[in-house]
Amino acid sequence: MSEPASSSAVEQAASGKPGFDVTFTVSGALTGARKTLPLAASVFAVGTVFGVLARQAGLPAAESLSMSALVFAGAAQFIALGLWTAPLPVLTIILTTLVVNLRHVLMGAAWRARYPDLSAPRVYSSAFVMVDESWAMTMREVEDPSGTSDAAFMLGSGLALFLAWISAAAIGQTLGGLVRDPAEWGLDFAFTAAVVALLVGMWKGKRDLVPWDVAAVVAVAASHWLPGKWYILLGALAGSVAGALTDAD
Amino acid sequence: MRTEALVTILGMALVTYATRAGGMWLVGRASPSPRVQAWLRQVPGAVLVSIIAPVALASGPAETAAALAAALVAARTRNLLLAMLVGVAAVRLLRFWMV
Numbered sequence: 001m002s003e004p005a006s007s008s009a010v011e012q013a014a015s016g017k018p019g020f021d022v023t024f025t026v027s028g029a030l031t032g033a034r035k036t037l038p039l040a041a042s043v044f045a046v047g048t049v050f051g052v053l054a055r056q057a058g059l060p061a062a063e064s065l066s067m068s069a070l071v072f073a074g075a076a077q078f079i080a081l082g083l084w085t086a087p088l089p090v091l092t093i094i095l096t097t098l099v100v101n102l103r104h105v106l107m108g109a110a111w112r113a114r115y116p117d118l119s120a121p122r123v124y125s126s127a128f129v130m131v132d133e134s135w136a137m138t139m140r141e142v143e144d145p146s147g148t149s150d151a152a153f154m155l156g157s158g159l160a161l162f163l164a165w166i167s168a169a170a171i172g173q174t175l176g177g178l179v180r181d182p183a184e185w186g187l188d189f190a191f192t193a194a195v196v197a198l199l200v201g202m203w204k205g206k207r208d209l210v211p212w213d214v215a216a217v218v219a220v221a222a223s224h225w226l227p228g229k230w231y232i233l234l235g236a237l238a239g240s241v242a243g244a245l246t247d248a249d
Numbered sequence: 250m251r252t253e254a255l256v257t258i259l260g261m262a263l264v265t266y267a268t269r270a271g272g273m274w275l276v277g278r279a280s281p282s283p284r285v286q287a288w289l290r291q292v293p294g295a296v297l298v299s300i301i302a303p304v305a306l307a308s309g310p311a312e313t314a315a316a317l318a319a320a321l322v323a324a325r326t327r328n329l330l331l332a333m334l335v336g337v338a339a340v341r342l343l344r345f346w347m348v
Contacts, residue, residue, distance in 0.1 A: 035329075037330075038329050038330040038333050039329075039333075042333070059254075060250070062250045063250055063251075063254050063255075063258065066250070066255075066258055067258045067261065070258060070259070070261075070262035071258065071261045071262045071265050072265070073261075073265050076261065076265060077261075080257075080261060087253070088251075088253045088254060088257055090253055090256055090257045090260065093257050093260075093261065094257065094260035094261055094264055095264075097260075097261040097264050097265060098264040098265075098267075098268065101264065101265050101268040101269075102268055103268075103296065104265075104268035104269045104271075104272065105268050105271045105272040105275075106272060106292055106296065107272065107292070107296060108268075108269055108270065108271065108272030108273040108276075109272035109273065109275055109276045109289060109292070110272075110289045110290075110292035110293055110296075111272075111273065112272065112273040112276040112277055113276050113281055113285075113286060113289040113290075116276075116277070116280060120277075123270075123273050123277065124270055124273070127266065127269040127270040127273055128266060128269065130269045132300065136293075136296075136297055136300075139293035139297075140293075142293075143293065185337070185341055186315075186337045186338065186339075186340040186341030186344065187337060189304070189312065189315060189336055189337050189340040190333050190336070190337050192301050192304045192305055192312070192316060192319075192336070193315065193316065193319040193332060193333045193335070193336025193337060193340075194319075194329060194332070194333045194336075195297050195300055195301045196301060196305065196316050196319045196320050196323065196332070196336065197319055197320070197322070197323035197329050197332035197333065197336075198297060198323075198329070199294065199297050199298065199301070199320075200320050200323040200324050200332075201323065201327065202293065202294055202297070208294055211291050211294060211295050211298075212294055212295070212298045214295075215294075215295040215296075215298040215299045215302065216298050216299070216302040216306060218299070219298065219299035219300075219302040219303060220302050220303055220306055220307045223302075223303035223307070224303075224307070231299060231302075231303060232296065232299045232300055233299075234299075235295065235296075235298065235299025235302065236292060236295045236296040236299045237295075238295075239291070239294070239295030239298060239299065240288055240289075240291035240292045240294075240295040240296075241288065241291075243288075243291035243294070243295065244284070244287050244288040244291050247287065247291070
């Protein structure tokens, strides 16, 4: 590989030319982890709240910690706590989790399309740590011409978030009532502010106006009328289709 | 651990992983056509806008103003941490003033 510009490597990977070796290194994973640290702090704050609420909902530590470690999906876990009664509505909780996480299908497809030649073990290990935050950081990096094209970025980013999430759940579970509501400090807004900042970096000009406006309108309307996380999936589908239809190239 | 709790957690883990791997599997199975590729390139911006829109645009003036502050800091500095901190501080102050 003689081209010095990493942006050409990204384009080549995105165009799916055969024979292109996708970079997947420890250093790429570390870059992902390092750049994700601000979001790991926000995930940590949310994770402690989960630990506290899990304890209040009557989950023993083994249950709340294994849920955080195996499921690793904030919104679905909070909703599960709300449904956690005796007897346990097992199927309802599992089906709700599926619906809440359907947006991941779209996110995973968009990520994978950037690395068509990545091997299955690398793809499906990355899948385990693809959460909103790691995916957002990765897609921002992918779209940045000066960003890294290393496909291990999402794995490193996601592992950093995973460590924050499970350690926070353990702390919340242990400290219980000592942890205060992050909303008191405006910390509930940290993720929104971070995504706003990532979007500023992804702005490519007027061609983004149509997909982003359509996504915003549909998401706001859907969040008003529908429960759970349907608004993300519906807004994303509407906005991306509108963008694909109106974009000249 | 109670059996039904274990089954619930394992079921949640399974369906969650299926959603994460499912889209990757679909794209890896058949190389997407140029048209589908063009659509998938529109997905990141549309997902992220959808994630923030209800909070940033439709939950109150404090949140909207704080989102604007975070956007301005990000545009000027390209610093994610700073934009986050300014957004959080702004929402904290504005909620206090606007109550």
